[in-house]
Amino acid sequence: MASLTTTWEIAQALGLCAVAGCLILCVLAVRPRAGAATAFPLRAHRLLGWLILAAALAHVALLLIADPRVIEHVKLTAPRYEFAGMLALLLLVLLTAASTAPCRARLWPRHRDFQATHVAVACVLVVALAMHVLVAGRYVHGRVDALTYTLLSAIVLLALLRRRARPSPGRQSPPLAGRLVFGRHSRLVVAVVLGSLAALLVLLRAGSALALREPFLSRSEPLALAFPHDRHRAVNCIECHHNFTDRTGADSCISCHRSGRAAIRVGAEARFHDFCLGCHRAPPAYLKSHGPVGGCNTCHAPS
Ligand code: HEC
Ligand code: HEC
Ligand code: HEC
Ligand code: HEC
DSSP states (O other), X not given: OHHHHHHHXXXXXXXXXXXXXXXXXHHSOSSOTTOGGGOOOHHHHHHHXXXXXXXXXXXXXXXXXXXXXXXXXXXXXXXXXXXHHHHHHHHHHHHHHTTSHHHHHHHOSSHHHHHHHHHHHHHHHHHHHHHHHHHHOSSOOSXXXXXXXXXXXXXXXXXXXXXXXXXXXXSOOOHHHHHBTTGGGHHHHHXXXXXXXXXXXXXXXXXXXHHHTSBSSOOSSOOOOOOOGGGGTTSOHHHHOGGGTTTOOOOOHHHHHTSXXXXXXXXXXXXXXXXXXXXXXXXXXXXXXOOOOSOTHHHHOOO
């Protein structure tokens, strides 16, 4: 069990490294026009790209090994933020594999086309990562963390808008194309960056996280739960059994929350993961300890 917990933590840390790597690569200019002294070497950019992809793949593989129930989160019934993670992985493959010399020569004969596509894909990657990281809440939870991470992502997006060292000389080019390194694709790139910034703002809205916890397809079966009442003695029954305040309902949480009642607006998984993990991650001051936030099996052990 202990070694599995360690595997789980390593897997999560690898995910964090991959995210940090992506954000760093976006900020480091590969071909600055202002002089070679400040350029991040292209070879280092490539190498870091492949290392990030490896870390992301290991993140998924190790989680599946540490806790086989993670398989529930790569099915179609998985919550949407997990799909954002899968999209990010796909975009990483695209950014690395399609940028190798042979692929690139075939797909984008002109450098400008490649550059604009690469930067646009990077923008979408930054947004997909924000969805995955903010909603998974493993390292980033709470309002302050979320704001900080969003601000960081916004800075990264703006840093992608690289400026020319000198406005293009000679012919009068349109204002944007003259100032950015993307030439005639400048407008498109600016539009993608602005769209991505807007998406980040939407993510910050209350309710976005809960919506991203909902699945695309709902499950037919609940996932067995092993809930220890004895470990929750310090918590008032009513905190969880909210339907008990009027002494009418003795219904089970799960059967009611999985039922089709009109009053249930949020799916069971989204609601319960948000609720249980919310307290475990940030327990109120009167609790001296906190519950598990890691592996699925701590809560979903077969009863
Ligand atoms: C931290 C949240 C939490 C607290 C606090 C809590 N419960 Fe529960 N309780 C649950 C959950 C979740 C279930 C459903 C467990 C399952 O389906 O395996 C449950 C199930 C039950 C059930 C069985 C209901 C059924 O029909 O399945 C009873 C009875 C119950 N709790 C009583 C209590 C009492 C009495 C207290 C206070 C002393 C209490 N609970 C405190 C979360 C809580
Ligand atoms: C009789 C049906 C019923 C039972 C039983 C029930 N709930 Fe709910 N619960 C609701 C409804 C209805 C809502 C509000 C709408 C929604 O969640 O979509 C709600 C809301 C919630 C919320 C969100 C509250 C908020 O302030 O946003 C949580 C958390 C929750 N339930 C947890 C539980 C837990 C834990 C149990 C069992 C201990 C439980 N519920 C038992 C019907 C029920
Ligand atoms: C209000 C805070 C709070 C809520 C809500 C809460 N928990 Fe906990 N939970 C705790 C605390 C505190 C502990 C640690 C108790 C201890 O150290 O003995 C704990 C422990 C646990 C453990 C035992 C972990 C272990 O090491 O064996 C499980 C499993 C668990 N919680 C599941 C749940 C589930 C499932 C829900 C949602 C239905 C839930 N908890 C909701 C506070 C909470
Ligand atoms: C802190 C406790 C806790 C942890 C950790 C946890 N879950 Fe849950 N999960 C719940 C509770 C409570 C429910 C709602 C009751 C149910 O459906 O069993 C739930 C529901 C689900 C459901 C939906 C079942 C349905 O009714 O539709 C899935 C799927 C699921 N969890 C998968 C996972 C996976 C995968 C992990 C690990 C990445 C995980 N859970 C970690 C507590 C937890």
